[in-house]
Amino acid sequence: MIAGNISLKQYNTFGIDAKARYFARFGTMAQLEELLQGNPQPLLVLGGGSNMLLTQDYDGLVLKNEWMGIEQVGEDEQCIYVKAGAGENWHGFVLHCIANGWAGVENLSLIPGNVGASPMQNIGAYGVEIKDVFHQLTAYHIHEKQTTIFNAADCAFGYRESVFKHTLKGQFVITDVTFKLNKQPYFNISYGAIAQQLEAMGIKDLSIKAVSDAVIAIRSSKLPNPAEIGNAGSFFKNPVVPQQQFDALKAQYPQIVGYAQADGHVKLAAGWLIEHSGPTEATSWKGYRQGDAGCHAKQALVLVNYGHATGQQVYELSEAILQSVQDKFGVLLQREVNII
Secondary structure (H helix, E strand, C coil): CCEEEEECHHHCCCCCCCEEEEEEEECCHHHHHHHHCCCCCCEEEECCCCCEECCCCEEEEEEEECCCCEEEEEECCCEEEEEEECCCEHHHHHHHHHHCCCECCHHHCCCCCECCHHHHHCCEECCEEHHHCEEEEEEEECCCCCEEEEEHHHHCCECCECHHHCCCCCCEEEEEEEEEEECCCCCCCCCCCHHHHHHHCCCCCCCHHHHHHHHHHHHHHHCCCCCCCEEEEECECCCEECHHHHHHHHHHCCCCCEEECCCCCEEECHHHHHHCCCCCCCCCCCCCEECCEEECCCCCCEEEECCCCCHHHHHHHHHHHHHHHHHHHCCCCCECCEEC
16 A cells, blocks of 8 residues: 655664655565556665665655565585575574575675675675675566566675665665575684684674674674664775775875775775765864764764654765865765765
8 A cells, every 4th residue: 555745764874864756665586566557657766774874755666675585495415505585684684594504605694684685785704795695586677567587796796885776776666685605614714803702702603693693792882773862884985996096095194094905906995085084174074073964982983863864964974074075085985875
């Protein structure tokens, strides 16, 4: 059933009180096809609403994807193939995999959002990305009214990128995703503070649950819970620059944080750049607040809504941050969050 003039505040993790002209839910192909039948108006498909910033009311139809279900659909000598509905909560899916001993997604614990958005964003954390565990997905073409299977090559995965954010943006509705998970775990604990956290937790025997627990502890210590403070996690991507540019920055700012890439480039820590620039020379963006829009006190990479900020106010803050980082370091940040 299609409803009118619905607030989207509870459907986006920023807690922005924008309204949808029309709103409906779907969880089956029959429901989706019925809702799309003869609907020429603008369309926005919502998952967990965790990677978006609503800067205005949506003058069209918002569809909430509630396609559920998790099932094992195959296996081979090394791997288990698991299909999950696009409407499944991502962290819930990770915990389900851990409970079943399926390895590969434990480093991606506690990332907000739903399964359907995971390949769109090629979500990643602590040295693991969706592309590392992705097998295929099913998506329904909004205009051609047909289902297509996408493999990894079709998705054109990049750093927080996929074909669904560019060439095919707005053309498909993802209904399910199939992951290729390992029977025998390969522990990736060298990235970030996972090894130190495991040691602090007194873990002697590694397991995928132990790695997940460590990731949850780290994320909980420095990232705000969207249920308590509106946010979308990391607002900006970590920029990648040529080695020569990094060397010049390093000479001027010896403490700058960078990670060498296989292609000879260097990935900079966007949080460090933001923390070491600010609205004035004497102040930092970290912990900055104007009204109810702000930059989190523990992690400069996270923009927050302290209660009643509008999406436009958060967007304007992000613009000011972009400009100050470019002015000081000559580096242009890119938003990871989708602006609606």
